[in-house]
Amino acid sequence: MRHDIQPNERSYTTKEVAEELGIATPTVRKYGQVLERNGYEFFKERDRRVFVQSDIESLIALRDTNRPLDDTAKDLVEQQKKKLEQSNDTQVAVSGQYDELPQDPNQLKEILTVLAGEFAAARETNMQLRNDMDQLKTTVARLQQDHHVISSTIGNSAQKTNSKIEKLTEQQHGYYETMLEQEKEKNEFLQKELQQIREEQKKEWRLQNDFNKRLETTIKKRKGYYWDKLFALFRK
Template identity: 65%
Template structure:
């Protein structure tokens, strides 16, 4: 059990230690395994190592050593054992608490009442912390539900938007195809009308040519005195 750690001493993660020492995170794990193999004691949360300042100093010593890592690790373990031993001796040398208790029953009763009040306050604080933890769990659960609801709403909104876009696209496509068909029909009708006009014009040209030809032939067959009679005969035909 580590006794050299202060109550409010800062703890570091492997990533923070790597940045502090200037080595890679896998190297931090490697150095930790070497130290533990030689008897070094880390503060742990399950299987995860929790580093304090003295542990960082040990890793720096491994990083900067010129000796084999296991030899340096043994020296570091010896230093840790000495430090833990000094801490233990300091704890044992503290005066016995019971010897400092007052001998007067009234004073002793007052001390016990103070301790009882402190114990009750501690229990009340624990109950409050338990209640706060329960409320926090409920809040987290609600936030998760809200997150799922928001995600579902966003998904539904996206589906509706995509469906609307697809529907509008299909409508525009149908309108375009309808207009295109209408323009095609108009173009065909216009071409037919143009063809009819061309045929009528050709007929008129043929009639005119026939008339001119008959006129020329008639003029050639008659003399100038009978020109008007020939013209009248042509119009009668």
């Protein structure tokens, strides 16, 4: 049976261990079953496991191992046995010292006063450690929140940038469409101008041709008139 718990040592529930290790509660139970199957001993309150710091270190070893869980669990069981044996030796040595305690009440009072001071200092240290852990958890939570905010900000900035790019692309496309439409209108206008110039040239050519024909007819008529006059003189 385990008897290596330290005075004022903090105990953890399964849920607290899961939060501490960043794993799911069923995973903590699974690791506990693997350890117990290989001979590991937990403190228990009724049928529930109560975890101390050494148990958390064993669970971390299972979480981070690349070997089969049972092989790692066997090594952890051996380590626990050695620690328990050392704890037994320490308790035997301490119990042997009890026989050498002074019988003087004043000396016993001094010893108890010293021990009480040490226990008080240890309790104060544990309280400080607990406060430090709470502050560390708060800092981690705040950092996670800041990370979420930064990620959201980056995502929003990227979305805005993409929207701007799409808008500029659309504007540029509209500008090109407008330019093409204007060029098309210019070409149509030039085509009409060219067509009108051709028609005017054709009209000029027709007028010139008609004039030339009339002129030729007039000349021919006059030539005939002069020849008739000339022949009439010879007849006289």
